[in-house]
Amino acid sequence: ATPVAIMVGTGVGAKGGILIKSGDALQSARDIDTVVLDKTGTITKGKPRVTDVFGYERGLNVDEIISIAAAIEKPSEHPLAEAIVEEAQIKGVSIPDVEDFQAVFGKGVMGTCGGKKCLAGNEVFMEENGIALLPGARDAMDEMAGEGKTCLLFARDGKLSAVIGVADTIKESSVKAIRQLHDMKIEVVMLTGDNKRTAEAVQKKLGINQVIAQVLPEDKEKEIRRLQKEGKKVAMIGDGINDAPALAAADVGIAIGAGTDVAIDSADIILMKSKLTDAITAIRLSRAVIKNIK
Ligand code: ADP
Ligand code: MG
Numbered sequence: 001a002t003p004v005a006i007m008v009g010t011g012v013g014a015k016g017g018i019l020i021k022s023g024d025a026l027q028s029a030r031d032i033d034t035v036v037l038d039k040t041g042t043i044t045k046g047k048p049r050v051t052d053v054f055g056y057e058r059g060l061n062v063d064e065i066i067s068i069a070a071a072i073e074k075p076s077e078h079p080l081a082e083a084i085v086e087e088a089q090i091k092g093v094s095i096p097d098v099e100d101f102q103a104v105f106g107k108g109v110m111g112t113c114g115g116k117k118c119l120a121g122n123e124v125f126m127e128e129n130g131i132a133l134l135p136g137a138r139d140a141m142d143e144m145a146g147e148g149k150t151c152l153l154f155a156r157d158g159k160l161s162a163v164i165g166v167a168d169t170i171k172e173s174s175v176k177a178i179r180q181l182h183d184m185k186i187e188v189v190m191l192t193g194d195n196k197r198t199a200e201a202v203q204k205k206l207g208i209n210q211v212i213a214q215v216l217p218e219d220k221e222k223e224i225r226r227l228q229k230e231g232k233k234v235a236m237i238g239d240g241i242n243d244a245p246a247l248a249a250a251d252v253g254i255a256i257g258a259g260t261d262v263a264i265d266s267a268d269i270i271l272m273k274s275k276l277t278d279a280i281t282a283i284r285l286s287r288a289v290i291k292n293i294k
Contacts, residue, residue, distance in 0.1 A: 009289035017272035025268035029286035031233045038238035039192035044168035050087040052165035054140045065162045067093040072111040075101045106193045106217045119155045131155045145197035177276035217242035224249045
């Protein structure tokens with residue numbers, strides 16, 4: 001494209017809250033045939049709330065579960081952690097101090113609370129720490145996952161204490177955006193660290209072509225490269241620290257404006273209004289500008 005066409009294109013984008021960092025990004029956006037979407041914070045609002053609490057430790061009630069879970073989640077910046085801390089605040093329960101806090105990227109957190117070792121995280125995290133799932137817990141998890149909820153497991157003293165259900169809301173603009181992508185014959189892939197069943201429930205609701213779930217943060221980038229090896233021209237849209245390498249690897253990296261600084265720095269295009277429909281506007285803009293100069 002001519003420098004003028006690119007200037008006009010980026011100018012039009014900027015007016016609509018779509019920041020295109022370079023002329024190259026605008027040109028690459030034209031050829032995109034696959035859009036990879038992160039789930040939490042990208043398709044969903046990223047503001048999950050606690051919906052269910054199932055307790056399995058005798059003598060430990062729901063308020064106490066939330067109180068201790070909030071204590072070990074408090075130092076974490078993960079949206080799930082924020083949901084637990086917010087629930088403690090809503091319930092008005094105290095959040096005790098925690099020692100030896102440790103976060104395991106893409107899996108969960110641990111710490112000592114009231115002299116007891118506590119863990120909060122996903123199933124893999126529990127397995128790795130030798131925590132057995134109870135049959136009742138399995139049923140609760142299956143049911144919640146079928147509703148698209150994320151299950152957070154909480155363990156204390158080496159035993160499972162609770163299963164906490166957390167639900168996030170799908171952005172209205174995401175529904176619209178995915179429909180438009182289908183109309184444009186662009187394949188839509190969802191990439192998430194969340195559980196497979198939870199991801200599939202969201203996939204069904206939105207009619208997403210393909211879902212890649214239970215992906216560790218370091219493997220998101222690999223999935224992008226795998227699609228590129230299949231000959232796909234890939235745009236990745238994400239918001240988290242865990243999305244940054246994938247955003248950099250994609251042909252076009254698109255960050256959600258409300259996302260983390262690391263994601264924004266790694267991207268070629270930033271959606272200031274945090275709406276997925278603006279990614280489609282960017283692709284259309286690119287196609288229009290590039291066509292004009294041919
Ligand atoms: P996503 O791709 O959905 O943004 P992440 O890669 O950040 O997810 O995390 C993957 C999974 O690891 C989460 O779905 C959750 O099960 C677990 N997890 C990560 N951090 C935490 C935390 N602080 N507390 C509980 N679970 C966590
Ligand atoms: Mg995210």
